[in-house]
Amino acid sequence: MTAPTRNGAPEAPRDEQARDALALEEIELDLFVEALNRRYGYDFRDYSRASLARRVRNLVASLDVPTVSDLTARLLHAPERLPEVIAGLSVPVSEFFRDPHVFRALKEKVFPHLASYPHITIWQAGCAHGEEVYSLAILLSEAGLYERTRIFATDISKAAIDRAREGIYPLREAPDAARRYLAAGGTHSFSAYYHARYDLMKLDEQLISRVTFAEHNLVTDGVFCEAHLVLCRNVLIYFTTPLQDRVLARFAETLVRGGFLCVGTRENLEFSLTRSKFQLVDEGARIYRLKAGA
Missing domain, CATH: 1.10.155 (Chemotaxis Receptor Methyltransferase Cher; domain 1)
Incomplete structure (x- = not known):
């Protein structure tokens, strides 16, 4: 009633x-x-x-x-x-060397292939505040590959891009970042890559020098480079299946033959229309490689 x-x-x-x-x-x-x-x-x-x-x-x-x-x-x-x-x-959630096993897999299974190219292009799509971009730059530097690498770091959010470009982060994040750095296969000391002042850490300018930051909308903007490696981690989970397929097709288009794609650990290509274009490189790290002729 x-x-x-x-x-x-x-x-x-x-x-x-x-x-x-x-x-x-x-x-x-x-x-x-x-x-x-x-x-x-x-x-x-x-x-x-x-x-x-x-x-x-x-x-x-x-x-x-x-x-x-x-x-x-x-x-x-x-x-x-x-x-x-x-x-x-947008969802600018990131941290240095997030999922260390992914970075270790990139270092061990992807970097040796990248080393065969005279110039390397990497696209980090959805770069958030830049922590993962600089994590990748550190490992590339230790592998002797960074000087011939150009990283395009893009995000839909101008605010996120502006913050990432600064390369300044809270110093309180350094201890956890250092532990993940070692777990990712880092061979030096994480503290060697930043300068501490007050409660902030400023990343070494050398790490920033090879990164180009830009606004880019994965939904509406097209391909702008030929990449040997594309990283787009924990972005696709916020898209519907049709949009995921469109974005993955765009990644396939931007990759050179035999190029690599790394997605988030909660994402995979198994039910994508583009799955047949890729071969699985590392299931745990969600790394795929574009097939020849795809």
Whole structure:
């Protein structure tokens, strides 16, 4: 039985109100995504809906607007707020030598092949704040390959790119980073690669010198280089399956014959339309190699 309100009018059951609120949020999300795409060219239509909804809710809270509709209106009429919106929609989560076994596998199974090229091009897609880019640079340097390498580090978020370009990180992260560095096969001391001042560490300029940072949208932007190695770790999990297929096809297009692709440890190519183009190199590290003639 529907409970009466104080003025005698019937009050909708709570579960009905919850369903109505969710339906309204879905409409608001659709309008937000459409506005972002039509106004600025950022296409989030094929992002995981649950993840997108969670991030938009966080934006509503952090920007102190009442509803998603208000967020959409602000976005449309205040273009200067776009960078913080994109930063809120991206997931800049990273750390130095994250998943050390992946970096060790790259060092042992991929670097020997890269060594056969006079010039090496690497694309780190979704570079976040740059920790993994510099981790790779350190191992390449120790392998004697960094001087002939160019790394393109891209992300959809300008804020993330700007922070990565600085190469400055909290000093409190150094001890854990040093342990992961050794587990990844590092042969020196992690402390040799940064200068500490106060509570910050600034990475050696030599590591930064071979990295080109740029904004790039995996959904809408095309191929811009021929790469011997592409790393895109823990980005595809936020895409729907059709979008994953599109992005993986783009990676196959950018790789040279026999080039390598490394994805996140929670991602794989097994159900992708591009799977037949790659051979598995290391299952645990999620490293694949483009087949000849693919």
